[in-house]
Amino acid sequence: MKKLLPMVVTSMLAINAYADELPATHLKVVGSVGTSASYRDFEAPFFGEELAEDSNGQVTAEIRPFNEMGLKGGEILRLVKQGVIEYGATIMAYMSSDDPVNEAIDLAGLTTDYDSARAVTDGFKPYLSKVYDDKFDAKLLGLWPNPAQVLYCKGDIQDLADLKGKKVRTSSRTQAEFVDALGGTGVTMAFGEVVPALQNGVVDCAITATLSGNLAKWYEVSDHIVELPIAWNQIVLVVSNKTWNNTAPETQAYIENKVAALESRIWNEVKYQTEQGYECNQGLDSCEIGYKGAMTLVKADDEDRALLHETLLAEVVPKWAERCTAECVEAWNDTVGQVVDVKAAP
Structure with missing residues (x-):
């Protein structure tokens, strides 16, 4: 372990140096259900604290769950398309009236175990990204489950x-x-x-x-x-293409990498949360x-x-x-x- 320590320290210093070079960016995020485990344990701390700490204050965010804003969750894609919401997270199935594609990975009884739920989600993600881009002028950033x-x-x-x-x-x-x-x-x-x-x-x-x-x-x-x-009531995180296209390329790459890590962390925790x-x-x-x-x-x-x-x-x-x-x-x-x-x- 002692031999690895200098490498770890060097990597952390490189990340911090890279973060220091990012242009100052502030994200306005509408989160999913405020009483959910996903919001409490992941979304709120990620956007409210982690991004700013990790980027040395260069990338900051404010987040409020949609249910505290008088929304029901099914409007998120429409509001993103209209430019009312920049970044938005919601339960996909809530948006089934906008497009039945939002039900595709979570049909009742489709997957009754963690491994198949993840495989289904990962497999359909590229097509879902295409639909969101074409129909809702939105970029799919993240897709993760709730507990069972x-x-x-x-x-x-x-x-x-x-x-x-x-x-x-x-x-x-x-x-x-x-x-x-x-x-x-x-x-x-x-x-x-x-x-x-x-x-x-x-x-x-x-x-x-x-x-x-x-x-x-x-x-x-x-x-x-x-x-x-x-x-599994998967949660999707999207950003309007207009907002995304106005974001510096290096910041885009940073946000995508951080959200991908968040997504993996949630998948890794959902078994434990389900049993809890x-x-x-x-x-x-x-x-x-x-x-x-x-x-x-x-x-x-x-x-x-x-x-x-x-x-x-x-x-x-x-x-x-x-x-x-x-x-x-x-x-x-x-x-x-x-x-x-x-x-x-x-």
């Missing part, structure tokens, strides 16, 4: 079949179609509306990230959490980064996984393919479909 999206329910639930007859909060059209296919009723509502909705019986269950639901104290208004990822969500909601001693609840963990069995996959094939993928373009479906089949061994009919 799972079911929180008020009242006893033993398996997915128990969703029949229940009203379930969903955060995307594809999740609603999944719930409807199982005989439940998908109710799309904003994250901040869920606690009173569960409390007052407006919905019986709700889908969100294991840790995000914990941080928002959903364990106070629900008592069962199902250990089966339904989705389960553990904290149950109130286990292993809970380290959330609040301790007293929920019952419902472990999914092979029948649940089979039902989830069957619903994906019979209902979710076909309905999504009907509303996406032929080019979109072809790109999906060549990337996402290859990873999960599913083919969508254009």
